[in-house]
Amino acid sequence: MLKVANLVTEFASIKALNDISFQAKPGRITTVIGANGAGKSTLLRTISGLERPTSGSIKWFDEELTDKSVEAIVRSGVAQVPEGHAVISQLSVAENIELGGLFRKRQARGDLEIATKEVYELFPILFERRREPAGSLSGGERQMLAISRALVARPKLLLLDEPSLGLAPLISAQIISIVDQLCKSTGLTVLLVEQNANTALAVADHGILLALGKVVADLPAKELIADSALRAAYLGY
Amino acid sequence: MNSFLTAFFAGTSQGAIYALVSLGLVLVWRGAGVVNFAQMGQAMFTTYIASQLIQNEYSYWSAFVIALISGALLGALVDLGIMRPLSSRKNSQLLNSQSMRTTVPVIASLGILGVLKALAGIFWAGEERGFPAPVPTTGLRLGNSDLAITGFDLFVIGVVFLALVLTTIFFTRTGMGLAMRASALNPEVTRLSGIRVGSVRTLSWAISGTASSLAGLLVTPKTNLSPNTLDLLLIIGFTAAVVGGLTSLAGSVLGGFILGYVIAFVNVYSAPENVFLAILIFLLLALFLRPQGILGSKEVRRV
Amino acid sequence: SATAASVPGVSKSQIVLGMQLPQTGGASPGYNKIDDAARAYFDYVNSKGGVNGRNIKLVVKDDEYKAGRTITTARELINNDKIFAFFGSVGTQTHLSVVKDINRRGIPDLFVNSGYSGFYTDPKKYPNTFGGLGTYTVEAKILGKYLKEKYPDKKIGILWQSDDFGRNALAGLAASGLKFEARKTSASFVAGTHGSIGLGTQIGQLKANGVDIVIIAAVSSATAVAYATAAALAYKPTKWAVISVGADATTFQTILGARGTAPATSAALLAGTITASHAPAAGDADDEYIKAFKKINDDFNNGADKRWDNNVLQGMNIAYLATSALLGVGKKLTRPKLVSYLKKNGSKLSSAAFSPIGYSGTTHEAFTGFWLGEYDASLVLKPIDGTRVVYTTDSANGPVTVSNYKRPAIAADALPRVG
Amino acid sequence: MNSSQLALSNLSVSFGGVKALTDVSLTVPKNSVVGLIGPNGAGKTTVFNCISGLVKSDSGSFEFDGVKRAFPKPHELVGLGITRTLQGVGLFNDLSVLQNVMVGADKKYRPNFVKEILGLSGKTEANLVRRAEEALAWVGGASLIGREPSELSYPDSKRVALARALVTNPTLLMLDEPAAGLGQDDIDSLAVLIRQLKKRCAILIVEHHVDFVREISDSVSVLNFGKLIASGTYDEVKQNPAVIEAYLGHSDKSDENSKLGA
Amino acid sequence: MSKVKTHKVIGFRSTRLAIIFFVFILLLSMKFGPYNQFQLANIATLLIAVLSITLLTGASGQISLGQGAIMAVGGYSAALLVTRLEISMWLAFVLAIFVSALFGLFLGLAAARLSGPYLAGTTLVMALAIPSIAIRFDSFFSGDIGFSVDYGYPPDWLTNLLGEITIEEWSLYVALPFAALSLFAVLNLSNTRSGRTWRAVRDNEVAASLAGINIARTKIIVFVCSSALAGLAGAIYGFRGLVAPSVYPTDLSLLLLTAAVIGGLRSIGGAIFGTFVIVFLPDVIERVTKFLELPETISIYLPALMIGLLLLLTVILNPRGSAGALEHIRHRHKH
Numbered sequence A: 001m002l003k004v005a006n007l008v009t010e011f012a013s014i015k016a017l018n019d020i021s022f023q024a025k026p027g028r029i030t031t032v033i034g035a036n037g038a039g040k041s042t043l044l045r046t047i048s049g050l051e052r053p054t055s056g057s058i059k060w061f062d063e064e065l066t067d068k069s070v071e072a073i074v075r076s077g078v079a080q081v082p083e084g085h086a087v088i089s090q091l092s093v094a095e096n097i098e099l100g101g102l103f104r105k106r107q108a109r110g111d112l113e114i115a116t117k118e119v120y121e122l123f124p125i126l127f128e129r130r131r132e133p134a135g136s137l138s139g140g141e142r143q144m145l146a147i148s149r150a151l152v153a154r155p156k157l158l159l160l161d162e163p164s165l166g167l168a169p170l171i172s173a174q175i176i177s178i179v180d181q182l183c184k185s186t187g188l189t190v191l192l193v194e195q196n197a198n199t200a201l202a203v204a205d206h207g208i209l210l211a212l213g214k215v216v217a218d219l220p221a222k223e224l225i226a227d228s229a230l231r232a233a234y235l236g237y
Numbered sequence B: 001m002n003s004f005l006t007a008f009f010a011g012t013s014q015g016a017i018y019a020l021v022s023l024g025l026v027l028v029w030r031g032a033g034v035v036n037f038a039q040m041g042q043a044m045f046t047t048y049i050a051s052q053l054i055q056n057e058y059s060y061w062s063a064f065v066i067a068l069i070s071g072a073l074l075g076a077l078v079d080l081g082i083m084r085p086l087s088s089r090k091n092s093q094l095l096n097s098q099s100m101r102t103t104v105p106v107i108a109s110l111g112i113l114g115v116l117k118a119l120a121g122i123f124w125a126g127e128e129r130g131f132p133a134p135v136p137t138t139g140l141r142l143g144n145s146d147l148a149i150t151g152f153d154l155f156v157i158g159v160v161f162l163a164l165v166l167t168t169i170f171f172t173r174t175g176m177g178l179a180m181r182a183s184a185l186n187p188e189v190t191r192l193s194g195i196r197v198g199s200v201r202t203l204s205w206a207i208s209g210t211a212s213s214l215a216g217l218l219v220t221p222k223t224n225l226s227p228n229t230l231d232l233l234l235i236i237g238f239t240a241a242v243v244g245g246l247t248s249l250a251g252s253v254l255g256g257f258i259l260g261y262v263i264a265f266v267n268v269y270s271a272p273e274n275v276f277l278a279i280l281i282f283l284l285l286a287l288f289l290r291p292q293g294i295l296g297s298k299e300v301r302r303v
Numbered sequence C: 001s002a003t004a005a006s007v008p009g010v011s012k013s014q015i016v017l018g019m020q021l022p023q024t025g026g027a028s029p030g031y032n033k034i035d036d037a038a039r040a041y042f043d044y045v046n047s048k049g050g051v052n053g054r055n056i057k058l059v060v061k062d063d064e065y066k067a068g069r070t071i072t073t074a075r076e077l078i079n080n081d082k083i084f085a086f087f088g089s090v091g092t093q094t095h096l097s098v099v100k101d102i103n104r105r106g107i108p109d110l111f112v113n114s115g116y117s118g119f120y121t122d123p124k125k126y127p128n129t130f131g132g133l134g135t136y137t138v139e140a141k142i143l144g145k146y147l148k149e150k151y152p153d154k155k156i157g158i159l160w161q162s163d164d165f166g167r168n169a170l171a172g173l174a175a176s177g178l179k180f181e182a183r184k185t186s187a188s189f190v191a192g193t194h195g196s197i198g199l200g201t202q203i204g205q206l207k208a209n210g211v212d213i214v215i216i217a218a219v220s221s222a223t224a225v226a227y228a229t230a231a232a233l234a235y236k237p238t239k240w241a242v243i244s245v246g247a248d249a250t251t252f253q254t255i256l257g258a259r260g261t262a263p264a265t266s267a268a269l270l271a272g273t274i275t276a277s278h279a280p281a282a283g284d285a286d287d288e289y290i291k292a293f294k295k296i297n298d299d300f301n302n303g304a305d306k307r308w309d310n311n312v313l314q315g316m317n318i319a320y321l322a323t324s325a326l327l328g329v330g331k332k333l334t335r336p337k338l339v340s341y342l343k344k345n346g347s348k349l350s351s352a353a354f355s356p357i358g359y360s361g362t363t364h365e366a367f368t369g370f371w372l373g374e375y376d377a378s379l380v381l382k383p384i385d386g387t388r389v390v391y392t393t394d395s396a397n398g399p400v401t402v403s404n405y406k407r408p409a410i411a412a413d414a415l416p417r418v419g
Numbered sequence D: 001m002n003s004s005q006l007a008l009s010n011l012s013v014s015f016g017g018v019k020a021l022t023d024v025s026l027t028v029p030k031n032s033v034v035g036l037i038g039p040n041g042a043g044k045t046t047v048f049n050c051i052s053g054l055v056k057s058d059s060g061s062f063e064f065d066g067v068k069r070a071f072p073k074p075h076e077l078v079g080l081g082i083t084r085t086l087q088g089v090g091l092f093n094d095l096s097v098l099q100n101v102m103v104g105a106d107k108k109y110r111p112n113f114v115k116e117i118l119g120l121s122g123k124t125e126a127n128l129v130r131r132a133e134e135a136l137a138w139v140g141g142a143s144l145i146g147r148e149p150s151e152l153s154y155p156d157s158k159r160v161a162l163a164r165a166l167v168t169n170p171t172l173l174m175l176d177e178p179a180a181g182l183g184q185d186d187i188d189s190l191a192v193l194i195r196q197l198k199k200r201c202a203i204l205i206v207e208h209h210v211d212f213v214r215e216i217s218d219s220v221s222v223l224n225f226g227k228l229i230a231s232g233t234y235d236e237v238k239q240n241p242a243v244i245e246a247y248l249g250h251s252d253k254s255d256e257n258s259k260l261g262a
Numbered sequence E: 001m002s003k004v005k006t007h008k009v010i011g012f013r014s015t016r017l018a019i020i021f022f023v024f025i026l027l028l029s030m031k032f033g034p035y036n037q038f039q040l041a042n043i044a045t046l047l048i049a050v051l052s053i054t055l056l057t058g059a060s061g062q063i064s065l066g067q068g069a070i071m072a073v074g075g076y077s078a079a080l081l082v083t084r085l086e087i088s089m090w091l092a093f094v095l096a097i098f099v100s101a102l103f104g105l106f107l108g109l110a111a112a113r114l115s116g117p118y119l120a121g122t123t124l125v126m127a128l129a130i131p132s133i134a135i136r137f138d139s140f141f142s143g144d145i146g147f148s149v150d151y152g153y154p155p156d157w158l159t160n161l162l163g164e165i166t167i168e169e170w171s172l173y174v175a176l177p178f179a180a181l182s183l184f185a186v187l188n189l190s191n192t193r194s195g196r197t198w199r200a201v202r203d204n205e206v207a208a209s210l211a212g213i214n215i216a217r218t219k220i221i222v223f224v225c226s227s228a229l230a231g232l233a234g235a236i237y238g239f240r241g242l243v244a245p246s247v248y249p250t251d252l253s254l255l256l257l258t259a260a261v262i263g264g265l266r267s268i269g270g271a272i273f274g275t276f277v278i279v280f281l282p283d284v285i286e287r288v289t290k291f292l293e294l295p296e297t298i299s300i301y302l303p304a305l306m307i308g309l310l311l312l313l314t315v316i317l318n319p320r321g322s323a324g325a326l327e328h329i330r331h332r333h334k335h
């Protein structure tokens, strides 16, 4: 269970997150929606340790994540697919994927091979291009690679920041459904940030609506989909 | 022995030395993403330490080992004290363009070089002194003829190739090598992969510090030791790295030998006064034909 | 008094001299001992009451052997330290950058530590500049003549550093009839690169061309590298002859010693090497000047490295010369007086050198004579064939003749006597 | 004939072994919006890169405004009347918003270098400022003038990037995924803007946001594995089985979504 | 809309700043003794060279470790013109600008393809190779002896006007107008289209080229401008007494870079500040060591140590240099 309590994250003079509290159920998808600049990415980056909160706490089951380093957080089972196609363009596709599982190499060599095979099955194009530098991939292909890198880490908590960005509709639907399956089959917990609310909420258990760094709605996903007034007020449709 | 052989042997033995320097530079470039102009400063400093120990009656090999260890420590210190704060959050926001990100560490390394030279001057008065070689520096004989190559030259060549093989395996075949390359290229993504970027980078500075230190120990038997004698070597070694391709370990070694031959043949068939000019022309030519260096790979960056 | 106040750098109790030399940087090794040695001698003079009641103060500036810096430090010495005269400036290229200005301002420019004849052979151009060394040309002429006559059938070659020093030496050798052929008997290298670029190809070329006698015109550290390289290439010329700048036995042994060469081995390498000197050999413990200077060095030198060698001797000797010149001018010290004193009486001044001072209306070269010696097994320079013969000549095409100069004895208090 | 702003024919590009484009032909009529869609890695960005000279084509011809010519170099585009925005933002972080837009205008209204050194280019500069302000106002960014790019929200920086493209008065505007990462609000206003822009120039758009594409484009071309598999109006193309197979998928979910959004 | 107005008066603003600089240095020189006046002349001279780095590295992001070599080109051109053709020093300075600009053109043609470390390396080798040409062709360039050239004597009208002029004052009067003019030109360039273009290229080459900027040509133009400045600085620097390889060593290039960095690579005010630091710091240190009675073995290395440390502190604490720090403080106050 991910528990975020009274989280505040500041940049220079603005409060990107202003007293955020919510919980994400284990084995479920929790979707975070909100307009541009609402603080969605900041929330994920704060959880994964890329940003330091000014106050508040983040707990993953009994583990306090708040003041840990990014590396330590990742090692305790949290993986993030950051916004934008975050790959290392000079490294080959295979190396990018290998990198994702590197910290598990000692304990889980066999499983790494399986995990790698799985993502190659998921995205055959990556297998085809595995020896090429990641920089030569198309925008969408890079996004697939970034997701793969996170998946081979076999995370328990997956933070997805706009995974559909730059992906063709078919692929983005496919990814969402894969994530959904993973939750169901492995108990993966997912925090999914999407601009386009509907597809993301459709598979989610819970929905959180952010505006100006505050939680304005924390409802079961179905209710959030249905609440057109709320959406109209905060998302413009 | 004719002029050709003279040039060939001299080029080989000097080339091995340039290769050693150049390999060290490429090591930091790939491991930490910095062109370290302080490298020969670090080499000079640790070699002085070894020299001091030898003067105080320590054996060569114990001085050798201590120098390597101090090289590692100095490298780590450079990272912890300077390079890490440099790439800190606050600064990375200030240096938001690619060109500045490569420029500023270069400048920092020049500062480190200045500081190390001045400190060496204060500690060791800056006199020029020799430094012993671990193996004999007298020429080898083949049958009845003297070869213009010494046991020490062969030793250096051996070390260069051993270092090349080991570092290549390390970088391409091991997880740590991958982690290092990744840390140098994109710290954020690397950290998100659970890798302790800070420690990895410090480690790679320590390794390159050891390599510099080794270079210092192996070049000074031929060049002598003073705060300044290694400057020129850095420039030549750097040229070698650029010619060979900054991203390629094998390229750096190749570049080192090529430069050794260029210099030796210009020396023999033209005039020593032409050497620097020849280096410049050669460098421009090489970069004109292959801007990424002979074995370097072109960076693919897409929009 | 009014007159004293109007002379810069001279007060009732003090005379300020200024010196520029590389104390740090690549060109500093060895030379950075000259200032400490000179100061030691001046301190000794001061301890004996100074010159006509005035103490000599030596202000030293580090120009790092960068001409751009020398220009600034010279202005500092002139304007801030208000020196009376420049003294013992080290380095040809650096001094070139200021010599015109110094002369234009009428400041005496004493005992320049450069063998570049261009400073001295046209006193109309630089009336205030006086040498502190023999010129490279003179020395090379003398050495060349000797080698040519002594070894008529041997192949003589040269290893020279391609700068003013090397070129001057080459010119002197040419004047004595020794000519070299590029890429056969003449091997050059860019000054300062003997470490990083190495001397392998140069020495290899000399070897390949069967050169029997190798003349070296390079700095001492390069000489040491040249010998070591030759040893590595198993090249054993019949004879080495080294221009004195590069023949400092202490530097030679320090460098090779630190390379792990046992002192006996490095001594054996250098032994038999011919070189020239205007002064007594630094290692000549019996020489009266050396004895006196060594004692002063022990007692008064506060420098970082006061080990006795040619550089220390040179520093002491020019300080000795400066003291005699200042004594000679007398109580009423002005710049023009000092200059005209040196012009008139310079040639009468004595020092540790076995050569007279050459100052005259046509030249301001210091030591016009050299004697030739060979290092013995203990690395003391001993006159060739046992007796010291001092040869003298000029920096142009004049003949080399035997000098009949007799060096006056040093006074018991090691202070110069004039008049 | 003369009604086509841009006509590409038989364009082929390969990278090493990868055939990124095979025989692609594409026409952008004047004052129309053409959408270029297709799965990831189909070659859409490569088409853009070819037109803008960032990638060299193996074969193919380039016709602009009825004139055949070689593929232009990147910096020649503006002179021809073509501007392009980048996937992502691509603002100059060290320049203010106004200066960013001025950079776009510089090329067209180039002042004299000597005058510049002598400090006499004030008039030209003022002119540039005026044009930049106009362009910013056009995209609804008049209030952003004094700001720095790093302070901007994502939609605002996209706006500035668009202003920088528009300030040159292009005849062909190429937009690479302009709607990506934008909220519905901003997508809607972008659509409005593009419909207005159509009066001024032809527009070629790459976009995965199919509703947006449908809404704004007069025609669409669909790429798959570097080949053109269909073209026509969105509604025609949408029925094409090959397109459904490769790109849209069978469950026409996106249409449902748009109903919700509309 | 106040921005519009400032743009209209670009010329006025830079004229004003250049005049302020000019007058400030002159006033300072009246307070100073001859040595410090000479140091001011050095500042004026080196400032031009530092500005050339501010343009190159600061504005366009291209690093040069060989600016000293370009200074040598300027110095030699002027010295050759004066000694061989006997033209006036002033004309020689102006021509030196053109010769080094031409040199910058060739350099730029080669360098436009390079970036980052590759460019740094090439320029570093250049710093080594260019002065060696003088030795290689010593009959023409007179080897390491070089050319003894100086500013000569002040013209009569000036001495009539101001009375007796010392050599140091004359040095300052020669260098200062050039420095003020360079400042004026650089201010103009960096505040208008050129500066904008350069910074755009530095920030994002692809976006810049799509905005119609010819990247290669822009880089070449920067090299030409920067070399013209460096060449002018080199000519004035050489005429302090000597034009020879030892006047333009590799260290000079690094020292200039240090000045530019300490002040703030991107700021013209920083260039001025940094130049003051590198010129006056050794003097300050000398005073301190005298005061503390440090032994010579330490004190002679102290200037180099301090410059190195200062450089490190600058890049660590504030890579934008001291000017950046000021900017930062100003920003804080605005908020």
Ligand SMILES: Nc1ncnc2c1ncn2[C@@H]1O[C@H](COP(=O)(O)OP(=O)(O)OP(=O)(O)O)[C@@H](O)[C@H]1O
Binding pocket: A011, A012, A014, A015, A016, A034, A035, A036, A037, A038, A039, A040, A041, A042, A043, A083, A195, D151, D152, D153, D154, D155, D181
């Ligand atoms: N590194 C930063 N420095 C300063 N401000 C920042 C930084 N990162 C984000 N912000 C600000 O914090 C606020 C929240 O940004 P965030 O990126 O979290 O929004 P978002 O909801 O993810 O938006 P989008 O949908 O555009 O991705 C915004 O106002 C943004 O400008």
Ligand SMILES: Nc1ncnc2c1ncn2[C@@H]1O[C@H](COP(=O)(O)OP(=O)(O)OP(=O)(O)O)[C@@H](O)[C@H]1O
Binding pocket: A136, A137, A138, A139, A140, A141, A166, A168, B300, B302, D015, D016, D018, D019, D020, D038, D039, D040, D041, D042, D043, D044, D045, D046, D047
């Ligand atoms: N420089 C390159 N080197 C190698 N392959 C490349 C290069 N550029 C593009 N490709 C390949 O060409 C194909 C087409 O790429 P392109 O970027 O045009 O796709 P796209 O249609 O824009 O995809 P997306 O929607 O994901 O952005 C991809 O498979 C890509 O990996």
Ligand SMILES: [Mg+2]
Binding pocket: A040, A041, A042, A083, A161
């Ligand atoms: Mg976001």
Ligand SMILES: [Mg+2]
Binding pocket: A138, A139, A140, D044, D045, D046, D087
């Ligand atoms: Mg694309």
